[in-house]
Structures are given as structure tokens and as C-alpha cells.
Amino acid sequence: MNRDRNVLRVTTISIQGLTKRYPRVVALDQLTVDISPGVTGLVGANGAGKSTLIKMLLGLIRPTDGTASVLGHDIRRDGPAIRTLVGYMPEHDCLPPDASAAEFVMHMARMSGLPTGAARERTADTLRHVGLGEERYRPIGGYSTGMRQRVKLAQALVHDPELVFLDEPTNGLDPVGRDDMLDLIRKVHTKFGISVVVTSHMLGELERTSDHVVVLDGGRLAKSETVTALTATTHTLAVEVLDPSGGTDATETARAAFASADLNVRVDGRLLYVAATDDSTVDVIRDAIAGHDLGLVRLQRERHTIAELFTSRDGQTQGSVNDVHA
Ligand SMILES: Nc1ncnc2c1ncn2[C@@H]1O[C@H](COP(=O)(O)OP(=O)(O)OP(=O)(O)O)[C@@H](O)[C@H]1O
Ligand SMILES: [Mg+2]
Incomplete structure (x- = not known):
């Protein structure tokens, strides 16, 4: 009809x-x-x-x-x-x-x-x-x-x-x-x-x-x-590292290593949040951690929040929406 x-x-x-x-x-x-x-x-x-x-x-x-x-x-x-x-x-x-x-x-x-x-x-x-x-x-x-x-x-x-x-x-x-x-x-x-x-x-x-x-x-x-473009730009990885030799600045070492590998990284306590542009980001993270003799405690894909949609790549929040977990 x-x-x-x-x-x-x-x-x-x-x-x-x-x-x-x-x-x-x-x-x-x-x-x-x-x-x-x-x-x-x-x-x-x-x-x-x-x-x-x-x-x-x-x-x-x-x-x-x-x-x-x-x-x-x-x-x-x-x-x-x-x-x-x-x-x-x-x-x-x-x-x-x-x-x-x-x-x-x-x-x-x-x-x-x-x-x-x-x-x-x-x-x-x-x-x-x-x-x-x-x-x-x-x-x-x-x-x-x-x-x-x-x-x-x-x-x-x-x-x-x-x-x-x-x-x-x-x-x-x-x-x-x-x-x-x-x-x-x-x-x-x-x-x-x-x-x-x-x-x-x-x-x-x-x-x-x-x-x-x-x-x-x-x-x-x-x-x-x-949706394809959206998930490519808003996908975030949460990373936690430790120093097997007992050092206490593992998170900071990893942050510096990620930044020098051109990753967009933000630290929150023991967690590092990395903006993933494509599948190769995981390899770059693993290489940076191995290159500094750090241990990987966790590496996981973060669930999206609407707030992420309002965050540009340089980390500036553009919108006013509070975190709503997807
Ligand atoms: N008839 C109305 N008179 C006055 N304000 C209204 C009226 N209908 C909607 N609004 C206001 O307009 C804004 C948008 O409302 P709307 O219902 O379209 O939002 P929404 O995105 O559907 O929200 P929700 O997720 O809660 O359903 C809100 O601030 C609401 O209070
Ligand atoms: Mg409605």
C-alpha cells in the first residue's frame, strides 16, 4: 500500500x-x-x-x-x-x-x-x-x-x-x-x-x-x-599501569610516554584515559608501556558518555550536558 x-x-x-x-x-x-x-x-x-x-x-x-x-x-x-x-x-x-x-x-x-x-x-x-x-x-x-x-x-x-x-x-x-x-x-x-x-x-x-x-x-x-564517524572520534581507552620494580610514579611515566607517542591522554588518579582514533592506538599503548618496563594492569574500552560528545579532541568541553552513562 x-x-x-x-x-x-x-x-x-x-x-x-x-x-x-x-x-x-x-x-x-x-x-x-x-x-x-x-x-x-x-x-x-x-x-x-x-x-x-x-x-x-x-x-x-x-x-x-x-x-x-x-x-x-x-x-x-x-x-x-x-x-x-x-x-x-x-x-x-x-x-x-x-x-x-x-x-x-x-x-x-x-x-x-x-x-x-x-x-x-x-x-x-x-x-x-x-x-x-x-x-x-x-x-x-x-x-x-x-x-x-x-x-x-x-x-x-x-x-x-x-x-x-x-x-x-x-x-x-x-x-x-x-x-x-x-x-x-x-x-x-x-x-x-x-x-x-x-x-x-x-x-x-x-x-x-x-x-x-x-x-x-x-x-x-x-x-x-x-555512527561510524562518531564512534571513531569518541572511543576512549582506560589504562592502568604499575612499576614491577616497585617505583611509585608509573602512572606519570606512562602519561609522558603516551604523550610523546602523540596520544591524547588525561590522568584521573591511577587511571589514564586515552582517546583512541583507530585500532592501532592499542598497539601504541602496549609498545609505550613495554618500552618503559611497566606492567599493564588493565586496558579497557570505556563506555560512552553523552558528555564525551561535547568534548573536542583538545579536551575542551563545548556543551553543558552532564555525564550520562550509556
Ligand atoms: N508546552 C510547553 N510549555 C512550556 N515549556 C515547554 C513545553 N514543552 C516543552 N517545554 C520545555 O521545552 C524544553 C524542551 O522540552 P522537550 O520535552 O522537548 O525535551 P526532551 O528533550 O524531549 O526531554 P525529555 O528527555 O525529558 O523527554 C524543556 O525545557 C521543557 O520544559
Ligand atoms: Mg521528550
């Missing part, structure tokens, strides 16, 4: 100077960015402007300034057209507790204009794809958070959109539930060719799921980059 899926789009969403001002806060500030087909992660701390951006792109709230187009439609003029082409999984729970998943998703399919037969078929298919089995006939009020998130995802997909906005789909899920949801999101794109914009405040999740990441900080664009 999908209309233009054969049209090869270069840009799914184009945003120019988009701004939303509330009396006390600028929720989105002069945002200019293009989003390509594929899976795009929209990352930012609480209040960064992610949900505001999504609602503006759906034509649900009016921008104060600037313009944007979604699948070629102007967000100020063509909200209804955009909402027929785009699926939306809102951040907050919107599910009727007394209806079953099958009833609710069927209702949403009918609301999107599908005839009864097609709506029934799409509902069954979509609920199966999101992994809701026999429980789809039970009232939603008795569902776990994971099941509710799946129902929310199903209602976003039931009308076979060309693009979906998923606002914090992993919210409230345990680690296994998160992984399942992230796999499901990836599949929405690979299996059905639907482009996805997915928000989270955890970079680690988006890094795994997305082709491209857009980072918002205080309503402004902090970064827009492919």
Missing part, C-alpha cells in the same frame, strides 16, 4: 532555523539539519528539545520561527498529509486500559483510513511483528511495560508509514527488554524499509541501532554525524 517507497529519497527531513520559544524557555533554538533515510538517533539530555522537535515535525505544534519539510511536505501547511505518511510513538503512555491490543491497534488502523478487512490484516501482521502473541486479546491495563511499549510501536506502524518517530521507546524497560526493543527498531528499517527517527538520552543505545546520530543540547544542534 505504500505510495512513494520506490522513490529514492536523499533527504527524509530538512530543517532550517527551526525555533520554538515558550515564555520561559527556548525549547528549540535555530535548528538546521537534514535527516537522511535509514535509522537516525536523536540524542540529548532531559529537556534538550527532542520531543518538541518531533511534535513540530508532525505539525502538532507550531514553530515560532524557521521551516522544515518532512517527506517533501511543509510542516506549517501540511500537518495532516505528514501524519498519514508518518507513524508516531509518543513518549508518554496513551493506551486505553480496558481495550485489548488487538482492539486498540485495529481502531488506530481504521482511524488512518484503512478499510475493515485491510485494517484487520495489518493489525494481525503488525502485532505479530512486534512480538505480541495470544496476550493481544487481553486488556492492555494488565500489560507489563515491555508489552505496552510494543503496543505503542504497533500503533505507529499499522498504517505502513514511510517514516516513524519513536520517542523514547526503551523508557522503563529492563536491559533484556531494551535489547529486544532495539533489535525490533533496527528490523523496522531493515525488514520493512521504513525510516526511523528514535530518541533517547543514552548514546550507547542509539549507537547500536542507528546509522546516523543527531545530538541536541539545550535546543541547539551539537552534532550530526554518522
Whole structure:
């Protein structure tokens, strides 16, 4: 049933100077960015402007300034057209507790204009794809958070959109539930060719799921980059060394050795943090340690923090986001 899926789009969403001002806060500030087909992660701390951006792109709230187009439609003029082409999984729970998943998703399919037969078929298919089995006939009020998130995802997909906005789909899920949801999101794109914009405040999740990441900080664009480029520039190694002959300045010796090997290094207590540009950094570290007769206690890849995204290569923090572990 999908209309233009054969049209090869270069840009799914184009945003120019988009701004939303509330009396006390600028929720989105002069945002200019293009989003390509594929899976795009929209990352930012609480209040960064992610949900505001999504609602503006759906034509649900009016921008104060600037313009944007979604699948070629102007967000100020063509909200209804955009909402027929785009699926939306809102951040907050919107599910009727007394209806079953099958009833609710069927209702949403009918609301999107599908005839009864097609709506029934799409509902069954979509609920199966999101992994809701026999429980789809039970009232939603008795569902776990994971099941509710799946129902929310199903209602976003039931009308076979060309693009979906998923606002914090992993919210409230345990680690296994998160992984399942992230796999499901990836599949929405690979299996059905639907482009996805997915928000989270955890970079680690988006890094795994997305082709491209857009980072918002205080309503402004902090970064827009492919995941490959992003992981290459933000990957950090933690190193701990000791002096087998009992010396106490092993960490300082290693710091000097790393610095003279042109590595970007920072010391925190006994740990040395090294910015890794590619796989060869590990070899350079090992050689520097061996060359100074030091012992390696640990060498491990650090988990990302959003704060790292705001840190340039010379170590200056550019943004204001506090550490949020991914
Ligand atoms: N209707 C509104 N009236 C006034 N201020 C608002 C309104 N909606 C959002 N804001 C403010 O705009 C800013 C951005 O909010 P938004 O909900 O877009 O952030 P977010 O990135 O989605 O955050 P979260 O991760 O908490 O969902 C916040 O400071 C918020 O308080
Ligand atoms: Mg939000």
C-alpha cells in the first residue's frame, strides 16, 4: 500500500532555523539539519528539545520561527498529509486500559483510513511483528511495560508509514527488554524499509541501532554525524599501569610516554584515559608501556558518555550536558 517507497529519497527531513520559544524557555533554538533515510538517533539530555522537535515535525505544534519539510511536505501547511505518511510513538503512555491490543491497534488502523478487512490484516501482521502473541486479546491495563511499549510501536506502524518517530521507546524497560526493543527498531528499517527517527538520552543505545546520530543540547544542534564517524572520534581507552620494580610514579611515566607517542591522554588518579582514533592506538599503548618496563594492569574500552560528545579532541568541553552513562 505504500505510495512513494520506490522513490529514492536523499533527504527524509530538512530543517532550517527551526525555533520554538515558550515564555520561559527556548525549547528549540535555530535548528538546521537534514535527516537522511535509514535509522537516525536523536540524542540529548532531559529537556534538550527532542520531543518538541518531533511534535513540530508532525505539525502538532507550531514553530515560532524557521521551516522544515518532512517527506517533501511543509510542516506549517501540511500537518495532516505528514501524519498519514508518518507513524508516531509518543513518549508518554496513551493506551486505553480496558481495550485489548488487538482492539486498540485495529481502531488506530481504521482511524488512518484503512478499510475493515485491510485494517484487520495489518493489525494481525503488525502485532505479530512486534512480538505480541495470544496476550493481544487481553486488556492492555494488565500489560507489563515491555508489552505496552510494543503496543505503542504497533500503533505507529499499522498504517505502513514511510517514516516513524519513536520517542523514547526503551523508557522503563529492563536491559533484556531494551535489547529486544532495539533489535525490533533496527528490523523496522531493515525488514520493512521504513525510516526511523528514535530518541533517547543514552548514546550507547542509539549507537547500536542507528546509522546516523543527531545530538541536541539545550535546543541547539551539537552534532550530526554518522555512527561510524562518531564512534571513531569518541572511543576512549582506560589504562592502568604499575612499576614491577616497585617505583611509585608509573602512572606519570606512562602519561609522558603516551604523550610523546602523540596520544591524547588525561590522568584521573591511577587511571589514564586515552582517546583512541583507530585500532592501532592499542598497539601504541602496549609498545609505550613495554618500552618503559611497566606492567599493564588493565586496558579497557570505556563506555560512552553523552558528555564525551561535547568534548573536542583538545579536551575542551563545548556543551553543558552532564555525564550520562550509556
Ligand atoms: N508546552 C510547553 N510549555 C512550556 N515549556 C515547554 C513545553 N514543552 C516543552 N517545554 C520545555 O521545552 C524544553 C524542551 O522540552 P522537550 O520535552 O522537548 O525535551 P526532551 O528533550 O524531549 O526531554 P525529555 O528527555 O525529558 O523527554 C524543556 O525545557 C521543557 O520544559
Ligand atoms: Mg521528550
